[in-house]
Amino acid sequence: MGTWGAGSFDNDTAADWVYGLERASGYAWVEETLAPVARGEHLDDPYDGEVAIAAAEVVATAGGFPGPNVPPEVHAWAAREGVPPAPLRSLAARAVRAVRDASELRAMWDEQSPEPWLEATADLVRRLGAAAEP
Numbered sequence: 001m002g003t004w005g006a007g008s009f010d011n012d013t014a015a016d017w018v019y020g021l022e023r024a025s026g027y028a029w030v031e032e033t034l035a036p037v038a039r040g041e042h043l044d045d046p047y048d049g050e051v052a053i054a055a056a057e058v059v060a061t062a063g064g065f066p067g068p069n070v071p072p073e074v075h076a077w078a079a080r081e082g083v084p085p086a087p088l089r090s091l092a093a094r095a096v097r098a099v100r101d102a103s104e105l106r107a108m109w110d111e112q113s114p115e116p117w118l119e120a121t122a123d124l125v126r127r128l129g130a131a132a133e134p
Contacts, residue, residue, distance in 0.1 A: 006109075006116035007069045008057035008124060013050040015071075021058065022073050027084055030055045031091065038094040049105030056092035056124055059084050065127035067120070093128040096121055 002012030009015065021029065033055040042048035061070050062078035099105055100121040109117045 005069075006120045008053050008067055008120065009069060009071055009074070011050050013047045014054035017051040017054050018071055018073055021077055024077075026081065027088055030058055030084075031088055034059075034088075034091050034095040037098055038091050040098055043098060043103040046103070046105040046108055049099040049103045052095045052099055053121065053124065056096045056128060059089055059092040060124060060127040063089060063128070063130075065130050067124060067127060089128050093125050096125050096128070100125075 004010050009018065017033070024030070033051050036042050037048055037052040057067055057070060058074055058078060060066060061074055062081060062084050064083070066075065066078075100118065106114075
Protein backbone atom coordinates (compact mmCIF):
# COMPACT_ATOMS: atom_id res chain seq x y z
CA MET A 1 0.00 0.00 0.00
CA GLY A 2 1.65 3.24 -1.16
CA THR A 3 0.27 5.12 1.82
CA TRP A 4 1.94 7.75 3.97
CA GLY A 5 -0.97 8.83 6.18
CA ALA A 6 -4.63 8.41 7.03
CA GLY A 7 -5.87 11.38 5.02
CA SER A 8 -8.07 11.11 1.95
CA PHE A 9 -5.21 11.90 -0.42
CA ASP A 10 -2.37 10.28 1.53
CA ASN A 11 -1.87 7.41 -0.90
CA ASP A 12 -0.65 6.85 -4.44
CA THR A 13 -4.03 5.64 -5.68
CA ALA A 14 -5.81 8.85 -4.68
CA ALA A 15 -3.02 10.94 -6.21
CA ASP A 16 -3.43 9.09 -9.51
CA TRP A 17 -7.21 9.54 -9.33
CA VAL A 18 -6.79 13.31 -8.86
CA TYR A 19 -4.77 13.38 -12.06
CA GLY A 20 -7.84 12.04 -13.87
CA LEU A 21 -10.16 14.38 -11.99
CA GLU A 22 -8.34 17.39 -13.35
CA ARG A 23 -9.42 16.36 -16.85
CA ALA A 24 -13.04 15.67 -15.89
CA SER A 25 -15.83 18.11 -16.50
CA GLY A 26 -18.86 17.97 -14.26
CA TYR A 27 -19.60 15.48 -11.52
CA ALA A 28 -20.27 12.40 -13.68
CA TRP A 29 -16.79 10.92 -13.15
CA VAL A 30 -16.99 11.52 -9.40
CA GLU A 31 -20.40 9.84 -9.29
CA GLU A 32 -19.12 6.89 -11.35
CA THR A 33 -16.36 6.43 -8.80
CA LEU A 34 -18.70 6.55 -5.81
CA ALA A 35 -21.80 4.67 -7.00
CA PRO A 36 -20.49 1.08 -7.13
CA VAL A 37 -18.83 1.40 -3.73
CA ALA A 38 -21.96 2.93 -2.19
CA ARG A 39 -23.88 -0.12 -3.52
CA GLY A 40 -21.40 -2.41 -1.75
CA GLU A 41 -19.53 -3.40 -4.90
CA HIS A 42 -15.74 -3.53 -5.22
CA LEU A 43 -15.23 -3.46 -1.46
CA ASP A 44 -12.77 -6.33 -1.81
CA ASP A 45 -10.39 -4.04 -3.71
CA PRO A 46 -8.52 -1.55 -1.51
CA TYR A 47 -7.81 0.68 -4.50
CA ASP A 48 -11.52 1.23 -5.12
CA GLY A 49 -11.87 2.15 -1.46
CA GLU A 50 -9.07 4.68 -1.70
CA VAL A 51 -10.51 6.36 -4.79
CA ALA A 52 -14.01 6.39 -3.30
CA ILE A 53 -12.69 8.22 -0.26
CA ALA A 54 -10.82 10.67 -2.52
CA ALA A 55 -13.98 11.24 -4.58
CA ALA A 56 -16.01 11.81 -1.41
CA GLU A 57 -13.42 14.34 -0.27
CA VAL A 58 -13.85 16.17 -3.58
CA VAL A 59 -17.59 16.36 -2.88
CA ALA A 60 -17.00 17.68 0.65
CA THR A 61 -14.47 20.21 -0.62
CA ALA A 62 -16.78 21.47 -3.36
CA GLY A 63 -19.55 21.70 -0.77
CA GLY A 64 -17.43 24.10 1.26
CA PHE A 65 -16.11 21.64 3.86
CA PRO A 66 -12.61 20.59 2.81
CA GLY A 67 -10.51 18.35 4.99
CA PRO A 68 -6.86 18.81 5.82
CA ASN A 69 -4.27 18.44 3.08
CA VAL A 70 -6.64 18.66 0.12
CA PRO A 71 -4.42 19.14 -2.92
CA PRO A 72 -4.57 22.49 -4.70
CA GLU A 73 -5.71 20.69 -7.85
CA VAL A 74 -8.83 19.50 -6.02
CA HIS A 75 -9.57 22.99 -4.71
CA ALA A 76 -9.21 24.38 -8.24
CA TRP A 77 -11.47 21.69 -9.73
CA ALA A 78 -14.10 22.21 -7.02
CA ALA A 79 -14.07 25.97 -7.56
CA ARG A 80 -14.51 25.46 -11.29
CA GLU A 81 -17.36 22.92 -10.98
CA GLY A 82 -19.29 24.52 -8.13
CA VAL A 83 -21.42 23.05 -5.38
CA PRO A 84 -22.28 19.38 -5.93
CA PRO A 85 -25.92 18.28 -6.05
CA ALA A 86 -27.40 17.05 -2.75
CA PRO A 87 -27.88 13.44 -3.97
CA LEU A 88 -24.15 13.26 -4.71
CA ARG A 89 -23.33 14.33 -1.15
CA SER A 90 -25.53 11.53 0.17
CA LEU A 91 -23.97 9.03 -2.23
CA ALA A 92 -20.50 10.08 -1.11
CA ALA A 93 -21.37 9.59 2.57
CA ARG A 94 -22.78 6.11 1.82
CA ALA A 95 -19.61 5.17 -0.05
CA VAL A 96 -17.34 6.30 2.78
CA ARG A 97 -19.42 4.40 5.34
CA ALA A 98 -19.28 1.26 3.16
CA VAL A 99 -15.49 1.46 2.90
CA ARG A 100 -15.12 2.25 6.60
CA ASP A 101 -17.45 -0.48 7.81
CA ALA A 102 -16.66 -3.52 5.66
CA SER A 103 -13.94 -3.39 3.04
CA GLU A 104 -10.53 -4.77 2.25
CA LEU A 105 -9.12 -1.29 2.82
CA ARG A 106 -10.58 -1.35 6.35
CA ALA A 107 -9.05 -4.79 6.92
CA MET A 108 -5.66 -3.46 5.81
CA TRP A 109 -5.94 -0.56 8.23
CA ASP A 110 -7.05 -2.92 11.01
CA GLU A 111 -3.73 -4.75 10.61
CA GLN A 112 -1.88 -1.52 11.31
CA SER A 113 -3.10 1.31 13.50
CA PRO A 114 -6.70 1.95 12.41
CA GLU A 115 -7.57 4.81 14.78
CA PRO A 116 -6.26 7.71 12.64
CA TRP A 117 -7.97 6.31 9.53
CA LEU A 118 -11.24 5.68 11.36
CA GLU A 119 -11.14 9.24 12.73
CA ALA A 120 -10.43 10.63 9.25
CA THR A 121 -13.31 8.73 7.66
CA ALA A 122 -15.70 9.72 10.46
CA ASP A 123 -14.68 13.36 9.97
CA LEU A 124 -15.28 13.06 6.22
CA VAL A 125 -18.79 11.66 6.78
CA ARG A 126 -19.51 14.56 9.19
CA ARG A 127 -18.28 17.12 6.67
CA LEU A 128 -20.37 15.55 3.92
CA GLY A 129 -23.41 15.90 6.18
CA ALA A 130 -22.55 19.53 6.86
CA ALA A 131 -22.18 20.12 3.12
CA ALA A 132 -25.69 18.75 2.60
CA GLU A 133 -27.28 21.31 4.91
CA PRO A 134 -28.83 24.31 3.16
